[in-house]
Amino acid sequence: MLHKLTGRWKGLIIPLAILALWISLGAMGKLNSTLFPGPGDVGRAFLALMREGRLSTHVIHSLQRIFLGFGFAAAIGVPMGLVLGCFPGSQVWFGPMIHFLRHIPPTAWIPVFLLWFGIGQGPKLAVIFYASVFPVVINTALGVQQIPWEYWEVSHALCLSPWRVLRALVLPGSLPAIFTGLRLGMGISWRAIVAAEMLASTSGLGFLVMSSRALVRVDEMFAGIMVIGILGVTVDFLFAFLQKRVVPSWEWTDVKAGGGNHGKISSTVGSYFQDI
């Protein structure tokens, strides 16, 4: 029976099994419903949140922050990554700094951002920006460097202008990696915004979960957590869909990929971005 399911649906078996276990434990009265509500309680809390309109408000606030903060990160991260990728020498200057900063969890900056940017949208956007800009920069730079040097030589031999090299070689060649970076950044910023909203906000999904704690509404917490997960997966799915649409399906043909841009230069100094 199991092996007849197609691959796509097999992934549902374990969640459904957990759900069944959850329901049966609840029905047998083995769960303390205050601390661990059954699926029915969570479902009712979810519907109540929907009816009252609180859920949609929180979702909209969280999504607004994500798209603004992530938009800034993409607008600054992609060009920065392109520069770092096109000029491997610049990585000697910026690589260590980027690596130092990217290893600090964005949530560690929340108190600092609160002092700097007040209590409005500022600190939340800053946290999202901080969380998502590094994967975007690093993947973009790596994507450019993965363009085999042979293609740079072709551009050189054909006397292509820098603008033409950017349009015909650098952007299309690194587009798959740029998308990977954007997807990673989006995932991380989703995590970061929930943390930021828990610590410093009066709206958003993080706030919803955190404020439910004060009222010991564990059912609402569960509902909020589920919504966070579902929205995260949905956004990622939309990104994957967009990636399929935007990135044409080409293949490296005669030249092996990953040759490293500008030959020797990048193999010595370009290693800053190789370890992720």
Next chain:
Amino acid sequence: MARYLLRLDHISKTFNKEDNAKIITVLDDIDFTVRQGEFVSILGPSGCGKSTLLKIIAGLILPTRGKCLYRGKPIAGPGLERGYVFQDPRLFPWLTVLENINLAGKDGHKLVKKMKLQDFSHALPHELSGGMARRAALARALAPKPDLLLLDEPFTNLDMPLRKELYNELRQIWLEGVTCILVTHDIDEALELGTRLVLLKERPAVIREDREINSDKSNLKKEFLAWMEVGG
């Protein structure tokens, strides 16, 4: 008015090996000239520095010593009057055949027809066969209408019928007035296409023989084979 299209004036090229600070001489005192309308075949064993020589002419590499003059002017970098056909087709994988050909030219449509690629002008490179990819690469080099075509073993890994077909295309291009310099390790290819044969001895590459190719190709082949064995 310069007497020669191309003049290599005692060109040498050395590379520094990073690890042990050793200097490797790839080309040593290469001195020869190419007249307009010639088809020069440069023959030498694999890895003897033929490609380096061709890249110096293209302006992709600068020589360590010596001067390289094109129409009397020193070559300081690549130029569209000198087309380069690489060993691999190196077509940009995300661009169609036509877009690849038009990277540095405008007459892509004409060239697509000339190279018998009209059914594939909107195909991506990974959809092409080996022979078609080579023809597309040749068309890309011809698009900026070069006076001099530099061919870096463009026929490697092709079977004989495909080679013959490309020989014909190339001969046609040459007959239309494009001076050609072909680098190869295949003596038959060198004799078949060239009007002049230059033999390089390896490590460092120096010119060993420089001959016009006359009608008596088989004799010349014997002579060259003998030289190649002696020179090794």
